[in-house]
Amino acid sequence: MPAVPVKASAETVVEGDDLVVTLGGAWRITGPLPAWRQMLGERSPRAVRIRTAGLERWDSSLVRFVFEVQDWCRNAKAPCDATALPETVRHLVGQLEQAQDKRLSADHSRNFFAELGLAATDLVRQTRQFADFVGECTLSAIGLIRNPGRFRWRDCLSEMQQCGAMAVPIVSLSSFLVGLTLAYTGAIILRQFGGDIWVADIVGLSTLREMGAVMTGVVLAGRTGAAFAAQLGNMKAGEEIDALETLGIAPVDFLVLPRIVALTLMTPLLAMYANCLGIFGGMVVSASVLQIPPNAYWIETQANIGLSDVSVSLIKSLVFGMLIAVAGCLRGLQAERSAAGVGRAATSAVVTSILLLIVADAVFAVLFNVLGI
Amino acid sequence: MSAATDKETETSAPGAPPPAVGVEDLECRYGETIVLSGVSFSVREGELFFVIGGSGCGKTTLLRHLIGLMKPAHGIVRYFGENFTNEDLETRRDLLKTFGVLYQNAALWSSMTLGENVALPLEQYTALNRREREEIVSLKLAQVGLAGYEDFFPSELSGGMRKRAGLARALALDPRIVFFDEPSAGLDPVTSRKLDELVLQIRETLGTTMIIVSHELASIFAIADRVIMLDHDARGIIAEGRPRDLAAASDDPRVREFLTRGEEKA
Ligand SMILES: Nc1ncnc2c1ncn2[C@@H]1O[C@H](COP(=O)(O)OP(=O)(O)OP(=O)(O)O)[C@@H](O)[C@H]1O
Numbered sequence: 001m002p003a004v005p006v007k008a009s010a011e012t013v014v015e016g017d018d019l020v021v022t023l024g025g026a027w028r029i030t031g032p033l034p035a036w037r038q039m040l041g042e043r044s045p046r047a048v049r050i051r052t053a054g055l056e057r058w059d060s061s062l063v064r065f066v067f068e069v070q071d072w073c074r075n076a077k078a079p080c081d082a083t084a085l086p087e088t089v090r091h092l093v094g095q096l097e098q099a100q101d102k103r104l105s106a107d108h109s110r111n112f113f114a115e116l117g118l119a120a121t122d123l124v125r126q127t128r129q130f131a132d133f134v135g136e137c138t139l140s141a142i143g144l145i146r147n148p149g150r151f152r153w154r155d156c157l158s159e160m161q162q163c164g165a166m167a168v169p170i171v172s173l174s175s176f177l178v179g180l181t182l183a184y185t186g187a188i189i190l191r192q193f194g195g196d197i198w199v200a201d202i203v204g205l206s207t208l209r210e211m212g213a214v215m216t217g218v219v220l221a222g223r224t225g226a227a228f229a230a231q232l233g234n235m236k237a238g239e240e241i242d243a244l245e246t247l248g249i250a251p252v253d254f255l256v257l258p259r260i261v262a263l264t265l266m267t268p269l270l271a272m273y274a275n276c277l278g279i280f281g282g283m284v285v286s287a288s289v290l291q292i293p294p295n296a297y298w299i300e301t302q303a304n305i306g307l308s309d310v311s312v313s314l315i316k317s318l319v320f321g322m323l324i325a326v327a328g329c330l331r332g333l334q335a336e337r338s339a340a341g342v343g344r345a346a347t348s349a350v351v352t353s354i355l356l357l358i359v360a361d362a363v364f365a366v367l368f369n370v371l372g373i
Numbered sequence: 374m375s376a377a378t379d380k381e382t383e384t385s386a387p388g389a390p391p392p393a394v395g396v397e398d399l400e401c402r403y404g405e406t407i408v409l410s411g412v413s414f415s416v417r418e419g420e421l422f423f424v425i426g427g428s429g430c431g432k433t434t435l436l437r438h439l440i441g442l443m444k445p446a447h448g449i450v451r452y453f454g455e456n457f458t459n460e461d462l463e464t465r466r467d468l469l470k471t472f473g474v475l476y477q478n479a480a481l482w483s484s485m486t487l488g489e490n491v492a493l494p495l496e497q498y499t500a501l502n503r504r505e506r507e508e509i510v511s512l513k514l515a516q517v518g519l520a521g522y523e524d525f526f527p528s529e530l531s532g533g534m535r536k537r538a539g540l541a542r543a544l545a546l547d548p549r550i551v552f553f554d555e556p557s558a559g560l561d562p563v564t565s566r567k568l569d570e571l572v573l574q575i576r577e578t579l580g581t582t583m584i585i586v587s588h589e590l591a592s593i594f595a596i597a598d599r600v601i602m603l604d605h606d607a608r609g610i611i612a613e614g615r616p617r618d619l620a621a622a623s624d625d626p627r628v629r630e631f632l633t634r635g636e637e638k639a
């Protein structure tokens with residue numbers, strides 16, 4: 001029948017000490033529904049009898065209503081007579097009653113001390129996992145050197161394109177702007193001494209020794225590290241990693257190593273490119289704001305930076321690239337098997353890689369100082 | 374009453390209640406690939422209507438077209454006589470509220486607990502308060518045999534449990550039409566039979582129309598009122614009728630083979 005919706009109705013009549021509730025109409029959960037508490041008001045009947053009159057169609061809303069009435073009766077110790085209801089309604093009400101007592105506890109509660117303890121043990125576990133993973137990657141890399149034919153060159157090349165060539169625009173922009181900013185900042189002080197030309201040295205040295213590699217690292221951590229984690233996390237959620245493992249293929253050989261190799265090779269290239277653009281950015285500021293001709297700037301730059309500075313940049317960026325790839329892949333493989341887990345993996349990949357990057361940078365600073373490079 | 378009978382005798386079409394679902398000359402395609410074409414059928418209100426066919430014949434695709442997730446290349450889908458395909462988004466949304474859909478992979482929202490998954494439609498479309506919603510949620514979960522699992526996340530359940538939770542969500546609003554994409558895939562025989570009983574019970578109590586995609590011969594024979602069978606090569610319906618009749622007396626060997634699991638020949 002085309003439902004001409006008759007509103008759900010519940011009328012109460014007092015008969016002696018009893019309250020008679022008459023249910024009728026069409027009960028739709030999405031429609032307007034009577035409320036038991038309002039109907040009851042201040043009354044407290046000794047017993048409740050439920051009847052039906054003109055009950056057309058009903059759904060869970062009726063079941064819930066009857067449940068509420070019976071629940072009230074239980075608390076008020078008033079007998080409730082629901083025998084007039086259709087058998088199926090009573091059956092469903094029974095099911096609802098049983099379900100009420102049955103709630104299983106899935107403990108997702110958070111307690112400060114528990115969290116603290118978990119975080120501490122987690123830190124230990126994570127460090128160990130990281131060490132394990134690095135070990136696994138090393139073994140896999142040794143396997144690669146012994147047997148280069150088995151390496152997934154094609155995957156590696158497409159990753160190289162993804163994390164190298166495709167990152168050129170964003171690396172260009174960020175390193176150019178950093179060079180520009182360095183030049184402006186340097187100029188503020190150097191102007192006071194009339195040593196404008198030394199802007200070239202400041203920009204050149206700080207770009208090569210620090211900013212070029214670090215900026216590239218940060219950009220790649222956000223761009224590629226997160227992508228690695230999301231890809232692998234998604235594959236894990238879809239049981240693709242399990243499928244590899246049951247075939248006897250180590251995910252590290254198949255998925256991780258190509259990515260590490262790709263990023264480790266591409267980061268130094270990108271960093272060199274970033275260095276050039278950083279120096280170029282300084283040159284633009286010098287030429288336009290400080291009135292230093294570009295060739296003078298270039299000569300000054302050449303005079304003061306040497307091969308050691310270039311190799312510092314190369315070594316740093318090589319290590320950064322490796323760290324980012326390792327962190328990204330590890331986070332991806334550790335991801336929980338859900339969409340939210342993949343998201344968390346990507347986030348924590350970025351956080352981990354940037355953290356590792358800064359720590360590594362500090363270690364390099366000390367190391368190069370000791371070695372006098 | 375008498376007026377209705379009078380009308381019915383005049384012509385059967387205008388007076389009779391419109392079918393719950395009417396599909397006319399539907400064509401479904403992905404880009405240039407035509408998956409189904411010339412599909413027409415109608416489903417009475419309260420009918421248990423099964424869509425069967427081999428893997429890859431376009432059952433899921435048909436379902437996606439019926440519920441408006443994909444736009445048909447050609448043809449019309451009507452619900453209770455109203456043209457669904459050509460309606461504007463607003464009207465379609467209103468109609469969609471009256472549907473429940475169980476997806477092939479359950480499609481539970483992974484960041485929410487089961488309780489929250491089932492409660493979301495209730496929050497959106499009913500005036501129930503929090504406690505009332507919780508009661509409905511626990512009833513729905515109990516109905517699919519998951520009583521007490523409110524606080525679990527989908528990732529903490531088995532595949533079959535997820536499927537049942539998806540069913541609970543599909544039924545949250547006691548919809549007039551429910552679409553099931555392989556409800557019993559991944560369920561054990563007993564649970565699967567209980568699901569059939571549940572389906573019958575829902576139909577009995579609420580008069581819900583159900584369109585069910587299934588391979589489960591046992592449940593097809595147990596509860597289906599009518600089936601249509603799709604075929605990959607024919608790109609459309611190759612048989613329509615009651616499952617027992619088709620198994621016994623279909624002219625098409627493909628249909629008999631499917632319904633007897635190919636054991637007939639042996
Ligand atoms: N996104 C898509 N793009 C192109 N073709 C598709 C797409 N999805 C499905 N198809 C094709 O449409 C056809 C029908 O697919 P559909 O998923 O509807 O099958 P099905 O009958 O539900 O199968 P199963 O029983 O295995 O679930 C298949 O041949 C498939 O190759």
Ligand SMILES: [Mg+2]
Binds near residue numbers: 434477
């Ligand atoms: Mg399918």
